[in-house]
Amino acid sequence: MMEEGVLSYESPLYGRRTGQWELAPLSFADMRGFFPDKDINTQIQTYSVLGGIPAYLEQFDPEQSLLSNIETHILSKGAFLYEEPEFLLRQELREPATYMAILEAIAAGSTRVTDIANTIGKDASGISRYLKNLSKLALVERETPVTDPDGRGVYRIADDFLRFWFRFVAPNKGTLEQGRTAAVRDSLADSLSDHTSQTFEHVCQQAVQSAAVPVDCSRVGRWWYKEAEIDVVGLNPQTNTLLLGECKWTNTPVGTSLLTDLEELEENVRWQGDDRTVEYALFSRSGFTDELETLVSERSDLYLYTPEELATIFVSS
Secondary structure: OHHHHHHOOOOOOOOOOOOOOOOOOOOHHHHHHHOOOOOHHHHHHHHHHHOOOHHHHOOOOOOOOHHHHHHHHHHOOOOOOOOHHHHHHHHHOOOHHHHHHHHHHHHOOOOOHHHHHHHHOOOHHHOHHHHHHHHHOOOEEEEOOOOOOOOOOEEEEOOHHHHHHHHHHHHHHHHHHOOOHHHHHHHHHHHHHHHHHHHHHHHHHHHHHOOOOOOOOOEEEEEEEOOEEEEEEEEEOOOOEEEEEEEEOOOOOEOHHHHHHHHHHHHHOOOOOOOOEEEEEEEEOOOEOHHHHHHHOOOOOEEEEOHHHHHHHHHHO
């Protein structure tokens, strides 16, 4: 509305603005203020469900459990968040059904243009404008390996609430329309950890960008090549430093094998040649084995972070 009614060439106010600032979703550090009494793990899970839109965050009752809030405010017919994505697409875009299909395909794992097109039964050449419009609305984003910004990319849903809704609500609309929220709640409870793991990666990337992390990185993101992938890669061209990190949202402590796997991938990351300095960071929901804890005390290039330690980083930054 602001762009078309105030900032566009046709608007009577065109050219009169003294400045503009596009409001982005809240970061995880800022989102925590909505649920200050919840533990860091619950905050991360909540972030994976609602993202950083304040109006969505306000819907949840801080006194209720996460699953109870999901059932009441997302899965229940008539709730504000129950039809929010459909309402948003109908208001902003023509052909909302096509956009719904694209978002549902991406949420289900189709991230390349050809895969998305095949999933929804359209030609790949015909969906570019749809993806462009969704990107303009910041509903999806094109992601490339952080070391190659101009390389071939994949598409991901940019908003965590939309990612949650299209994964858990859209496929179960028939059941939810009948008021059977408990069945869907119990089903998604088993998959919520897998859903949260992707958000945990983004939280860790935000932590690396924080000044409180020892390795200063000017660009942070994900890296992949063929079947190989690294969750967190930070680059600092000025100091020729490369940070490689892995994130595990699991119920078991992380051991030295994860570090070994990461070190073996290092030579595949093409950036700045052989004279670079390489640092490593591991992030784990359930902590680390004694062997790895001992190893970190012997190495100056290795950093370990639990969610509780991330909470300290976000407070200090």
